Amino acid sequence: MGNADLRDIAVIEDVSFDELDGSVVAVDAHNWLYRYLTTTVKWTNDEVYTTDDGTEVANLVGVVQGLPKFFEADVTPVFVFDGAVTDLKDDEVKRRREQREQYEDELAQARKEDDPVKVARLESRTQRLTDVIVETTRELLALLDVPVVDAPAEGEGQAAYMARKGDVGYVGTEDYDALLFGAPYTLRQLTSSGDPELMDFEATLDEHGLSWEQLVDVALLCGTDFNEGVRGYGPKTAVKAIREHGDLWGVSEAEDIHVENADRIRDLFLDPAVTDEYSIETAIEPDLAAAREFVTDQWEVDADEVARGFERIESSVVQTGLEDWT
Template sequence: MGNADIRQLAVIEPKPFEELAGSVVAIDAHNWLYRYLTTTVKFTRSEAYTTADGEEVANLIGVVQGLPKFFEHDITPVFVFDGGVTELKDDEVQERREQRETYEEQLAEAREREDSEAAEIAALESRTQRLTDTIQETTRELLALLDVPVVEAPAEGEAQAAHMARYGDADYVGSEDYDALLLGAPYTLRGLTSKGDPECMEFEATLEEHELTWEGLVDAAILMGTDFNEGISGIGPKTAVKLIREHGDLDGALAARGESIAHADRIRAMFLDPNVTDDYDYDTDIDPDIEAAKRFVTDMWEVPAEEVERGFERIEESVVQTGLDRWT
């Protein structure tokens, strides 16, 4: 998820969609998918995304509703999926699992109570969502039918997306997490799953703003706390930057405070030298098979046609229009 306090350090500017036309965006797939998944569950009746066998595929509705935004603005999304989770992130994963189990217990109790309101149940349902094997597999299959590029990361999808952008294989990273900045993503688009235009988080401008190197920015973040470690009590963004600038690096800052952080060198490496691959290839000329995608969603996975009809119409209309625009 990343530390939201990093926002106080990041240089972030509005980015109108019209300025993004023709660009390639490496999407942190799990981040993007989870947001549409929880939104779909919150605002859609459960019968619409539950098969006769009890499989939940709200992701299919979310994908069909979320993709048109890219196509309508002539943006090519490349979805980058997570591989394995680093062991240093195990504590965070366990914490999320325990929180979800708590929500599941609350949901079961709410369903049994006669005074439970639909809004309460919907909110709890959205909080209990997880990316099951079925959700991950069907998302990949639907993206393939729609000819949307997919890259499989060896570890963190966000790190792989940042790597692709750093080496010019994508113009932007698409993620709601602020860790993309620490991973060196030159430009990160936030708000792609929200209404209105996104905002752009700029890496080099952030370094210049605080007179830090990439290493210094990461060290400041470690002092504040990351997905891989708890920060030092009492150290926020301004203090973290001040300490790094005064003492040169994380080690110097910790020594000055009489503090220590376990696995500090490994945490640095997670951001500065993450596990990524150059073994990927994709075509940005998208030619979706709309009819096959419709059959996959409505026939194979039993999603009512009316739940995805408008989304598919928008995809078809935008792809056709984009093709015409490119030829004129």
């Protein structure tokens, strides 16, 4: 179980990037980065993004290749970085670490067997966001004058808060728990080659006759990043139970079940730690020359690998009227 189960009840429709013209998207930075990081590692020779001392900075390739999609649609991305991790997520962090360690063992065996296909697949699965990856990403975004926000806790919670305030039009993430944080509109598939999906919060509530609190209760029954689900409760079963009994506590009493830390997890989604200390400037003035030097000279990324991305960034900024390149 988990938040992916929310897809079964979420109201989602395709949307064209043309319809997003002039909008601002609060992007879950860690989620977006991880998608590009794994893709770059899977499909690119590691010599392209590995420095002489062995440091991997595939993220820089991902950033240069991924930003044009926003700029070409005249969309301003605002990258929201995670802050402190709640102790409620300890079990999930442990599970992911154990899974990565298993993949690392399998990767070592695949290299021993000289299986390049399996090696490429497992290399992408063992990726993690190191301090170097996060720091170099932030430095590159600064050179490109892309807005950055530091969340006090969950990046998605901060992004959803910004969207509810009206400071941004959309939240950008692959995770369905943006619904649980109350993001009015969520864009998924921002790292794919096609148009994104639009997940509608109010339409989802209306579709199932739920309140925001009840939607969170549904997720608690199914399972989230912060708790295991209750056996026998898929999304549709959970919706039915919550509608019948009113809330999680009504279900717990009527059906003799228990969700550990339910109060704390509920509050985490309904009242997340957020900050108002951010500013969003859509008239960006990126320094293309400095950004290219940072990527190819300082961090030794193959210039040919990012040349097209920089060309697209420059061209799209000029086309959308942001001509103050230095």
